[in-house]
Amino acid sequence: SAVISQKPSRDICQRGTSLTIQCQVDSQVTMMFWYRQQPGQSLTLIATANQGSEATYESGFVIDKFPISRPNLTFSTLTVSNMSPEDSSIYLCSVGSGTGGTGELFFGEGSRLTVL
């Protein structure tokens, strides 16, 4: 299993500002995933963050809006840029169980952002 810590756990932000969410894992992992969980909507994959290469973004998400860093195998950040109220959501960091396992995902507790 993996223990994932996210910061901040919650924040209230002003429209037009940017916020960076940090994700720390207690073990080295190849792939880290960033999800968005909007109220009453799907858990949506934003991007996959690989160490040493650019993140891979899902349809509907772009690097300019959600830049991601992955400086090493235990850490990643997601920035929500130029925020609007529509970005109010829970953002979740996730890692896989690695090769040879069942492929299950481990999640942080999420970062709840409210944009005014």
Add this chain to the structure above:
Amino acid sequence: GEDVEQSLFLSVREGDSSVINCTYTDSSSTYLYWYKQEPGAGLQLLTYIFSNMDMKQDQRLTVLLNKKDKHLSLRIADTQTGDSAIYFCAGPKSRFGAGTRLTVKP
């Protein structure tokens, strides 16, 4: 359409069985998963099924997989109030359904 689809709400009485259904479009996954999210918490893996299995039972939980119809279900026997949560079906490429909010009434 969505890769993984679920109904959004289910309400049952304590002691009854709950059945949460899920359909998916991509059959390339080796495993299919059910995650549970309790209020204010992150998602945790509840159970999973290997794609070459039809059924998996784990205490009160039964997972049924119909590969032909690409249909996955989770049955919770003797549902308790502590089972109230959002249940997510997950399949290939880290895709999740919208989650089914299970409410258990005493």
